[in-house]
Amino acid sequence: MLRLILCLLLLAPLHAQWPAFRGPNNDGIHPPRPDGQPHGFPVEWSEGKNIVWKTAIPGRAWSTPVIMGDQVWLSNATPDGKKMYAVCLDKATGKELHNLLLFENEDPEPLGNKVNGYGSCSPAVDADCVYFHFGSYGTAALDRKTGKTVWQRRDLPCRHFRGPASSVVLHKNLVILSMDGIDHQYLVALDRQTGKTVWKTDRTTDFGDVEPGGKVRGDGDLRKAYTTPNFITLNGVRQLVSPGAKACYGYNADTGEELWKVTYDGFSNAISPVFVGQDLALINTGLGKPHLLGVRLDDKLSGDVTDTHIEWDVFKRIPARCSPVVIGRHAYFTSEAGILSRLNCDNGEIDNYLALKTNFSSSAVLADGHLYFADERGQTFVVQPGPELKIVATNTLDDGCMASPAFDGKALYLRSKSHLYRIETK
8 A cells, every 4th residue: 555655646747836937827826735824935034044045047037937846947048149048956955957058049139128138938847848938039848857858949930129028838738829029929839749839829909000002100019019828717718818919818728719809009018917806807008008907707708898898997006017916806016116006906996005116027926925026126025915015024135136936845936137046934
């Protein structure tokens, strides 16, 4: 009997502790323990306190690390985008296990901004492989145990113009990629084992920029988006909710079939959609003037629902890069200018806000009942959610964060602009 139990444990699939950009459920929430007890994540730290290890990651990449078993994987790139890497660290020690050059580019398109880089797309991991994506520069699946390339694709066209940033999401046997550039706008699903295309769906957006004769007015900058989609099951169908420039779509995640859409005026979207229960989606419209839309989810969600399903539209203190976390019927988020807000999702009203007097690009994470907000200057604010927005601790490191936090076991993994930290209460 003991041997049987040991065999079953060995054959059981590994649990992905932080398998993608926004965690196990793509919502920025670390799941609570089944027994209701806290995991024991750190609340206070500094360069001299509660740092298990600190590993230098030279380059310019703002992707969130993903964690599986005893490995931490993260993407990296040179500042000029000519070399793109997959990095793997030992979770216990921070020692570098792999630093794999995946793609070389002779003439990467200039970024044209100070915010993005060439390594902003977070990877995703499962029990067998880790999937790295650098937009049209290349996508690859690596064997998680050996680091060897299982497959790669470099034939998915998209002029990102200011760098790629949409992260990988996984669904069943699919690796789903978002490609919203100035020339092509589509989603594509690849087979996890082979990398072959299973489905490809073009955006059906009317961008309103085509002149008589078919010429596109301007440089196409208003057609771009950088969002990472999210999943929800509606009417018995697993749907992929994916904002792009000018419109957000719901697709059948199995087939790529377009099911519904909401249109708006924004572009260069970077914020992932989140859901309030099963009845409301929070969708950010992107640049221009960022709006947050509350879109009703019901059995009549089909076709263009812009005029029928938007419950509310709020535009004050709404971020353009930082994705929210939903707790109950409230959403919490920071703007790039440092405003922390609590929004009532039932009526779309911000019922409290707090000026943190700093700048943010990373998204919030909820773990052990605390919200973690990491800023661009080296501070992480640990906040008790609730009407008061109580700051429990403010922790400072030597460098700031563009990447969002990741959690596993009892540890917080925080990627600054120069290092990856494992932070744990000692």
